Amino acid sequence: MKGFIPKETSPFLVLLLLIAFVIGGAFVATFLYAVFGDMLFGVGMFELERALKNPTEFPQGRNAIMFYQGIVSICMFVLAPLLLIQSLGYDLGRYLNWKGRPMLGLVLLSGLLIIVIMPANSLIIYWNANMSLPEFMKTFEEWARQKEEYAAELTKLFAKFTTVPELLVGLLVIAVIPAIGEELLFRGVVQRQIQRWSGNGHVGIWVAAIAFSAIHVQFFGFVPRMVLGALFGYLYWWSGRISVPIVAHFVNNGFTVLLLYLYQTGRIEADIESSEPMPIYSVAMSVVLSAALLYYLYNEFMKLPLLQKREAEPEPAANLTDTSSSPDRMDDV
Known part of the structure; x- marks a missing residue:
């Protein structure tokens, strides 16, 4: 696909275009649900919120909401960034990947890191869940708590996995699609364009991580989600392969879904929905093992050969983003 938007378009305008593409994706998803939702589940577009609040009134309400969530994620977070990248005239593979494929073991270790860091x-x-805000922010705190309660209700509706088919649907909607879509959007476009704008890899990673956390509109879960977003960003920056943060993101979401299924079917006793911290010895061990894994992954990813210079961004200068020691080749990814 030949791009109709110049590659030289400023990063600020590219990000504005991304917002427009995402909003367009939301309209497309709404249209698709309006066409198929009522027909498939007997729940109209304007009945979705009622189905969430009164699930007994709509026997197919949960399936309808899962369907809506799936098509919204695909249209807004998968198709929108892919179409924008192609509209800019970039080859998707060459834009999203600028290093050789890592060994499968390194990709799996990136996923294991997410479990180890939990x-x-x-x-x-x-x-973050138990922090108190100053008195002058009381109105904001009340609003944020209401959002948390709404998100908790949505999670309770989604996270009922008592059969294997329900588990598989949950993995698809909660783990697979968001992992692909959110990494394409936040790491593949937002992070890359902020890096291009600022000339600094760390700035791109942390701004994208902040945006990634903010879009979930959960203030009392903002910091841990931002940290995870930054971790995905560094995995992408070091590896030069979009598949690496996608796998890590999938493991984060999918492991949680799996634990919920095991808990709800009585196979384990640990309540994954609890916000209580884990025992201090496990936290200490997690810190040590996570640091060791990060150090190992960084060193191994830095050895991967460059396939090309990064498109749409300057070469990094900071020590953690320096890949100048890798041979520079111009092969296709």
Whole structure:
């Protein structure tokens, strides 16, 4: 597909275009649900919120909401960034990947890192969930708590996995599609364009991580989600392969879905929905093992050969983003 938007378009305008493409994706998703939702589930577009609040009134309400969530994620987070990248005239493979394929073991280790870091992250989750804001921010705190309660209700509706088919649908809608879509959008476009704008890889990673966390509109879960977003960003920056943060993101969401299924079917006793921190010894072990894995992955990813210079961004200068030691080749990815 030949791009109709110049590659030289400023990063600011590219990000504005991304917002427009995402909003367009939301309209397309709404149209698709309006056409098929009522026909498939007997729940109209304007009945979705009622189905969420009164699930007994709509026997197919949960399936309808899962269907809507799936098509919204595909249209807004998968198709929108892909269409924008192609509209700019870039080859998708060459734009999203600028290094050789890593060994499968490194990709799997990136996923394992997400599991290993969970005990340490539980401490951040607990702190963020229980923080108190100053009196002058009371109105905001009340609003944020209401959003948390709404998200909790939505999670309760989604997270009822008592059969294997329900588990598979949950993995698709909650793990697979968001992992692909959110990484394409936030790491593939937002992070890359902020890096191009600022000339600094770290700025791109953290701005994208902040945007990634903010879009979930959960203030009392903002910090741990931002940390995860930054982790995905560094995995992408070091590896030069969009598949690496996608796998890590999938493991984060999919592992949670799997634990919920095991808990709800009585196979394990640990309540994954609890915000209580894990025991201090497991937190300490998590910190040590996570640091070791990060150091190992960084060194191994830095050895991967460059296939090309990064399109749409300057070469990094900071030590953690320096890949100048890798041979520079111009092969296709």
